[in-house]
Amino acid sequence: MKNLAIFGLAAASVSMAAGSLWNMDVDAYQVQVPEVATCVAPAEDDYSYCYQNTGGWWFAYVGDENKGQTMSFDPITTNDDGTYKLITTNEEDGSIIPNGNLIEGVGLQVTMSAAGGASSDPAIAGIGFNWTKAETTIDISAHPGYCIVYSWTGSQSLQLELGWEEGENGSVMGYDSWFTLLPAEENFASLDLPWSVFKQDGWDKTNKHTLDEAKAESKSVKIRLKNATAAEVKGTLTIKEFGWTGECGEGGTKAIGSIAKAASAKATLSGRTLSFSGVKAAKAEVLNLQGQVVMSGSTASAMNLASLDAGVYMVRVAGANLTQKILLK
Numbered sequence: 001m002k003n004l005a006i007f008g009l010a011a012a013s014v015s016m017a018a019g020s021l022w023n024m025d026v027d028a029y030q031v032q033v034p035e036v037a038t039c040v041a042p043a044e045d046d047y048s049y050c051y052q053n054t055g056g057w058w059f060a061y062v063g064d065e066n067k068g069q070t071m072s073f074d075p076i077t078t079n080d081d082g083t084y085k086l087i088t089t090n091e092e093d094g095s096i097i098p099n100g101n102l103i104e105g106v107g108l109q110v111t112m113s114a115a116g117g118a119s120s121d122p123a124i125a126g127i128g129f130n131w132t133k134a135e136t137t138i139d140i141s142a143h144p145g146y147c148i149v150y151s152w153t154g155s156q157s158l159q160l161e162l163g164w165e166e167g168e169n170g171s172v173m174g175y176d177s178w179f180t181l182l183p184a185e186e187n188f189a190s191l192d193l194p195w196s197v198f199k200q201d202g203w204d205k206t207n208k209h210t211l212d213e214a215k216a217e218s219k220s221v222k223i224r225l226k227n228a229t230a231a232e233v234k235g236t237l238t239i240k241e242f243g244w245t246g247e248c249g250e251g252g253t254k255a256i257g258s259i260a261k262a263a264s265a266k267a268t269l270s271g272r273t274l275s276f277s278g279v280k281a282a283k284a285e286v287l288n289l290q291g292q293v294v295m296s297g298s299t300a301s302a303m304n305l306a307s308l309d310a311g312v313y314m315v316r317v318a319g320a321n322l323t324q325k326i327l328l329k
Contacts (some may be wrong), residue, residue, distance in 0.1 A: 012036065016120040018243060019147070019149070019240075019241030019242050019243035019247055019248055020243045021129075021146075021221075021242045021243045021244065022056075022108075022129060022239070022241070022242040022243070022248055023088060023240065023241040023242070023243070024104070024105065024106070024107055024240060024241075030049065032230065033154045033320065041188060044225050048307070049089060051082045053057075055128050055132070055133050056090070056131045056133065056220075057129070057130055057133060058085050058086045058087070058088050058101070058108060058127060058128070058129050058131060058313070059084075059086060059126075059127065059128050059129075060073050060076060060084035060085065060110070060125075060126070060127050060128075060297045061082065061124075061125075061126055061128065061222075062081075062114075062124060062125050062126075063114075063121075063122070063123055063124035063125075064115075064121075065122065067116075068116050069114070069115065069116035069117055069121075069123040070113075070115045070116055070123070070232075071112075071113065071114045071115075071123055071124065071125035072113045072115070072125065073086075073110055073112055073127075074110070074112065074113070075087050075099065075100055075101060075110075076110075082129070086100070086101045086108075086110065086127065087099070087100025087101050087102075088100060088101055088102050088108075089102065092129055094126070102135075102143050105279070105286065106238065106240070107238045107239050107240040107241075108223070108238070108239045109236065109238045109239075110127055110234075110236070110237055111234065111235070111236045112125040112127070112154075112225045112234070112237060113125065113225075113232055113234035113235075114225050114226070114227040114232070114233055114234075114235065114236065115227065115229075115230065115231060115232035115233070116230055117124060117226075117227045117228045117229060117230070118229075118230075119228045120150050120226060122226045122227055122228040123226075123227045123228075124224055124225065124226050124227075125224070125225045126219060126222055126223055126224030126225060127222070127223055127224075127237070128163055128220045128222040129221050129323075130219060130220040130221065131162075131218070131219065131220060131241070134178075135165075135215045135219060135220075136219070137164065137165060137218060137219045138218050138219075138220045139215065139216045139217075139218065140215050141212065141216055142202070142217040143244045143245070143325075144194065144195070144244065144245040144246070145193050145194035145195045145196075145197075145203075145243050145244070145245040146192075146193045146221070146242065146243070146244065147191065147192045147193065147241070147242070147243050147244065147246065147247055147248035147249075148160070148182070148190075148191055148193065148239065148241065148242050148243075148248060149189070149190045149191075149240040149241040149242075149248050149249065150182065150185065150188065150189060150191075150234070150237065150239045150240065150290070151185055151186055151236075151237070151238045152182060152183075152184050152185055152186075152235055152237050152238075153184065153186055153189065153235040153236045154225065154233055154234060154236075154237075155184065155233055155235070155292070156225075156227075156233055156236025156292060157181040157182055157184065157287070158181070158182040158223050158224065158225055158226075158237065159179040159180075159222075159223070159226055160177065160179060160180055160181075160193065160221065160223050161177045161221070161222040161224065162177055162178045162179070162198065162211075162214040162215065162221070163177065163218065163219045163220030163221055164177060164209075164213075164214055164218065164219050164220060165219055173207060173213075173214075173217060174205060174206065174207020174208075174209065175207070175208055176200055176201050176202065176208070177200070177201075177222075178198040178199065178200050178210075178211050178214045179198060179199065179200075180193050180197045180198045180199070181314060182223065183287060183314075183316060184235070186239060187248070190241075190248050190249040191248075192245045192246065192248070193245065194245055195211060195215070197203050198214075199209060199325075200307075209225055220277070221242070223237065223239075234261055242290070244295070245302040253296045259273055266279075266283075266324075267315045267317070267326065268326075269305075269326045269327075269328075272300050272304060272305045272306045272308075272328065273303070273305070274286070274302060274303040274304075274305055274315065275303075276299035276300055276303040276317070276325070279299050279317060280299070281298055281299055281300035282298070282299050282317050283296060283297075283298060283299075283317070284297050284298060284299050284303065284315065284316070284317050285295065285315070285316045285317075286303070286305065286308070286313050286314070286315055286326075287313060287314045287316060288313060294308060294309065294313070295307075299317055305328060308328055309328070310328050311323060311327075311328060312325060312326070312327055312328075312329055313326050313327075313328060
């Protein structure tokens with residue numbers, strides 16, 4: 001009767017304690033979708049029917065491999081057309097495929113690497129989760145943002161993006177989507193990501209779309225390693241939970257508590273002096289846009305950033321779940 005339980009999942013996901021978009025505490029791991037969806041198969045044991053009609057699925061993708069760049073995943077297999085395919089679940093019954101990317105009790109895990117990129121043409125290796133097998137778009141505007149429980153062992157931040165229908169040659173929405181950073185974190189972080197922390201790369205001058213358009217035309221979530229250097233960047237990403245803001249962590253309470261802290265915690269930049277309010281003494285870090293820590297200190301005293309180059313940086317205070325962008329002039 002496991003097949004019936006699988007399709008009670010879509011409706012049940014609304015009341016799950018953690019990560020209603022995706023988490024490991026369910027019977028089948030690829031059928032969660034962001035809206036309540038019920039599928040009644042023609043036959044009681046026909047899992048594949050509902051999988052094809054309502055199930056989302058994990059996928060892997062890379063940038064242009066014809067430019068001397070190298071991107072890789074481990075473990076990985078390929079589709080019939082040669083594109084990358086994560087090793088996840090059996091399409092007939094929803095069970096985990098052994099020795100693949102889904103690890104019982106741990107999460108979705110993949111090692112990604114990228115090398116040979118440049119600032120004008122970065123090497124890209126990424127994974128994503130489409131909301132439905134049919135790749136249809138869903139309006140997620142009513143939700144406050146995402147949350148995630150993850151670890152990433154790479155040397156620079158990943159980009160978590162709002163996926164939409166890109167189209168051939170950017171003819172639909174284009175490739176300049178909205179994103180936020182996931183810093184390197186070896187001890188599982190539980191982050192809330194409200195829409196206010198998302199920004200746009202700005203490199204696609206032809207197809208400009210607002211954040212509201214990105215939410216209204218949501219097709220997927222993407223997490224990419226974007227390397228603009230020739231040297232290889234490599235790390236292992238593990239995702240335990242993914243959901244709407246406030247859902248992740250222990251019963252959602254950890255994430256909800258983090259929202260309250262983040263609302264009161266604040267970093268203030270005056271000239272080249274960074275100070276903090278609304279937070280107890282804790283370690284503070286300043287990161288560049290590659291996710292590298294360029295300065296660290298304590299929230300108990302002001303930080304002098306005079307030695308840093310002008311540009312955009314991220315300020316992170318882990319104890320308060322505070323991540324804030326600053327601009328040094």
